[in-house]
Amino acid sequence: MTTPHRLFKDRIYEQLARVGKALAAPRRVELLDHLGQGPRTVEALAELAGTSVANASQHLQVLRAARLVEARKRGPYVEYRLAADDVSRFFVALRSLAGSRLAEVEQVTRAYFAGRGGDEAVGGDELIGRVRRGEVTVLDVRPAEEFRAGHIPRAVSIPVDELKARLKELPRDREVAAYCRGPYCVMAVEAVELLRKKGYTAHRMEQGVPDWRARGWRVATAREAAR
Amino acid sequence: MTTPHRLFKDRIYEQLARVGKALAAPRRVELLDHLGQGPRTVEALAELAGTSVANASQHLQVLRAARLVEARKRGPYVEYRLAADDVSRFFVALRSLAGSRLAEVEQVTRAYFAGRGGDEAVGGDELIGRVRRGEVTVLDVRPAEEFRAGHIPRAVSIPVDELKARLKELPRDREVAAYCRGPYCVMAVEAVELLRKKGYTAHRMEQGVPDWRARGWRVATAREAAR
């Protein structure tokens, strides 16, 4: 017996599973993660994910079919981007769930960060509070392009490989909160290491722009910073 | 070239995709949804999802491998339940994302609710506010067992099929907010219809217990209600 109720439920769950399916392949998760840092061309994404362009294109189309990303022609390139802030929110929820439920994630992360003078994060929310209140200098160590695509308001952009040479742009007497792409990104760890060696008080902020956006807070872009 | 960084990323994304895979099959999404109403035995879940026991068991083990649910022997039965509140939160995020991104969800839902005197919900957050402040009578029309497993604090339990006979338990001079399992559940719609016919001021609350839990609010259980 196929009741109309059953039919309705089947349709709804099928739709929800569409989103699940989109997140079922590691490479798609990776693409989504990179898109969280800003719009990208297919070629750039393929490079970042370490795969062929055709393969990346294929995955991007799956993500697009699930309405998680949008494509847009821009010059000779096709630029992909997350479809909405909801997607950031959802992705952060996925990361958080996996982080708290799957012991493997923590193990792998600890092993990787161990060789890099792990900072063991200063109680995340406490630091975030200070950042929001403007009590610390916020340092964005990602490549300038990602900073331009979106950054935490009032953050200073110094890519990690230029940090040593541009230290004088950071006031010595203020605490520094460095961030990069998110909890699994090591650039901020390296930055903090360097800053401390140079006598700064510095902490690593685990959250990146997607986390910031997921909380519903304003994200600044290059255009408005230029005003 | 396989850098250690690449290796690390591959592992992380593989773990995240484990969760994605768990949500990639419609039937598993359905099981998860039902578990959001409270613990269930394999047989009960199979019945609810309209499938065989062996099939349900199989899916439940996939969910368990992804640490989304936990199994526990209870009498002659194995009782499954969501592994943590994170899971509710995540599931609600999934539903919300699918609802806002996939036009199909809205279409299907509208078509289904149309035949049932759709209520078009009274601006959800506004109603929730009144519920939280105790300004309305909260009515839980789910089966008593689900109410016992967890309900919105101060809610009154009257299963929808007993409502007509037990109307006198509801004060006439107070507005009623009826809820059931969530946004795709029709029981509350029917209840509101009946209540209005009988002269009550009644609204349907789209949110169910999982939504309530996802927001981090307290969920009451039968045991404490008995004090």
Place this chain on the structure above:
DNA sequence: TGACGATTCAAGCGTACGCTTGAATGCTCG
């Protein structure tokens, strides 16, 4: 202890998926 019942295991089948390769499409710019 023994029997029953709830659940899980195991095997088999058809389909869908992810990846690779090579060709085709469609813009853009000269």
Place this chain on the structure above:
DNA sequence: CGAGCATTCAAGCGTACGCTTGAATCGTCA
């Protein structure tokens, strides 16, 4: 208008998945 390049399409291969069926396991209760 045509060349060149970014992207997509299409086909083929191997694997994994979801579902079904029938047997095995495990715990419980008489």
